[in-house]
Amino acid sequence: MSEELMEFSKITCPHCHELLSIPEEAYGQDGSCACCGKTIYIPLPEPVQNVSDLSSEVTKRESDGRRTKNCPMCGETILQEAKKCKHCGEFFDSQPKVKADYGLLLLIIPLIGTVVIWLWIPSLTLMDSPTSKIMLIAAIVVVLTSAIAAFEASANKSAKVDSDSTDTPLSWFLLMIFMWIVGYPAYLFSRHKYGLRNYCYPGFVVALIFLGVSGFWSYVVQTK
Numbered sequence: 359m360s361e362e363l364m365e366f367s368k369i370t371c372p373h374c375h376e377l378l379s380i381p382e383e384a385y386g387q388d389g390s391c392a393c394c395g396k397t398i399y400i401p402l403p404e405p406v407q408n409v410s411d412l413s414s415e416v417t418k419r420e421s422d423g424r425r426t427k428n429c430p431m432c433g434e435t436i437l438q439e440a441k442k443c444k445h446c447g448e449f450f451d452s453q454p455k456v457k458a459d460y461g462l463l464l465l466i467i468p469l470i471g472t473v474v475i476w477l478w479i480p481s482l483t484l485m486d487s488p489t490s491k492i493m494l495i496a497a498i499v500v501v502l503t504s505a506i507a508a509f510e511a512s513a514n515k516s517a518k519v520d521s522d523s524t525d526t527p528l529s530w531f532l533l534m535i536f537m538w539i540v541g542y543p544a545y546l547f548s549r550h551k552y553g554l555r556n557y558c559y560p561g562f563v564v565a566l567i568f569l570g571v572s573g574f575w576s577y578v579v580q581t582k
Contacts, residue, residue, distance in 0.1 A: 371398055458513035460506050461549060461557050464542075467506075468568040471499040479575045488579045496572055504534035507545045514552035525551065539565055 369380055374394040386402045425438035434445040475495055482488040508531035515527070525548060533541035542565050547558035 369400065373398070458510050459554055460510045461555055464503055464506055464546065465557060465560055465564050467502050468499050468564045471495050472568045472571045475571050475575055479579070484582060489576060492572055492576050499568065500535060500538045503542060504531050507531070507534060511552060514554065539569065
């Protein structure tokens with residue numbers, strides 16, 4: 359009985375929409391519907407494409423000049439712009455993920471230093487060495503912002519757009535330590551290379567306020 363069933367295929371009558379069992383020898387001929395009696399054409403079955411043909415088609419697509427890469431999960435070759443591996447099904451992010459974002463902290467630290475200088479220094483006497491206190495606060499601000507910038511750059515180096523750039527976490531740290539007024543806004547501008555927001559303009563304003571307040575109270579203390 360199973361052999362008899364295997365010799366028949368199913369088609370739908372275009373007139374009465376009944377499902378009909380058609381023997382293989384009737385393919386490509388006209389016949390009558392067993393339900394409505396109308397004449398119908400019995401089409402030939404579509405050829406099934408074998409696995410070797412599919413493999414050669416895939417190979418041809420991969421060798422037509424388009425750039426390819428290796429899937430990081432299974433190691434198979436896929437197209438460069440692929441968002442999903444056709445072999446293992448792994449999805450790829452269109453943009454690398456940002457692991458650390460301390461932009462607001464980099465802006466807040468100099469502002470905190472400014473407030474501390476403005477509120478604390480006027481209450482000190484000359485015996486308290488207010489100038490050294492200003493220098494201490496400035497040093498703390500410079501070291502903290504430099505360290506945070508270097509750590510942020512290091513944490514997000516995998517998301518860096520310009521991988522050939524010489525901007526390294528260590529170079530940012532040294533630049534900000536020795537030339538803070540230049541390195542601080544420069545790093546805030548270059549954050550976009552790491553997939554982060556550009557804070558150059560607010561950083562430049564914050565740096566001017568901090569240096570302005572520090573310079574003002576240093577001048578006031580020295581003229582007492």
